[in-house]
Structures are given as C-alpha cells and as structure tokens.
Amino acid sequence: MISYMHYINLQQIDKLRQFMSQAQLLGMIKNFFDPISSGKDSLSQSLMSHDVDSALKIAHFIKGSSSFMGMQGIYDFCVRIETELKLKKDPPFEQLQLELESVWIGSEAEANNIYSTK
Numbered sequence: 001m002i003s004y005m006h007y008i009n010l011q012q013i014d015k016l017r018q019f020m021s022q023a024q025l026l027g028m029i030k031n032f033f034d035p036i037s038s039g040k041d042s043l044s045q046s047l048m049s050h051d052v053d054s055a056l057k058i059a060h061f062i063k064g065s066s067s068f069m070g071m072q073g074i075y076d077f078c079v080r081i082e083t084e085l086k087l088k089k090d091p092p093f094e095q096l097q098l099e100l101e102s103v104w105i106g107s108e109a110e111a112n113n114i115y116s117t118k
Helices: 010-019 022-033 040-048 052-069 072-087 093-117
Strands: none
Touching: 010 022, 010 052, 022 052, 022 093, 040 052, 040 093, 052 072, 072 093
16 A cells, blocks of 8 residues: 555645635635545446446546645545556456545545645
C-alpha cells in the first residue's frame, strides 16, 4: 500500500483562494467529496466488479477534478489506478478499492481542516 502523506497541494489551494471566496471554496469542497457527484462511488463499484474500462474512465475524470481542487493524494492515486489497470494483466482490484477508501477519507479530513481554518 502506498502512503499518501501529502493529500493536499497547498500551492493549488492558494491559487483557488485568489479567485474564490471562502464560501465558494467550502461549497466546492463539499461538492467534490460528495461520493455520488464526485464519481467515487462509481469508481469503487467499477473496481469491485473488475470493470477496467469504466474504472479507467472514472479515474481519469476524478484525476482531472482532483488536480484542479488541489487534492494531490487523490490525483496521485488516480494516476496509480490508471497505470495498474493499463499495465497489469491481473490488476489488484480489491486492494485498489480499499486504498481508494483510505485515500478519500484522508484527503477529505485534511481538506476540511485546511478549507475551514483559512
């Protein structure tokens, strides 16, 4: 299991703060971590059902939005999912699904802390 020590890209957060109010940022972070609208639940289901094509599409979508939001841990994890699913004959679906949950929880906790305190 990979350790995602840096869940948040603070430089990206600072860029967002230049163009958005605190209320806008908090709303955006709430929407990002909504498991349905974010695609997280769909990605989890795709991994559980070993649906490579669907998992690749959803991971790519989440990768783009997480990059914009400064969610570095989720971005890095989506890169890993794409790599594992494209290169391995027998990808570790269950391991990836479990790690998705862990990375998501850690990122959300850190993001809530950062966005609510600054």
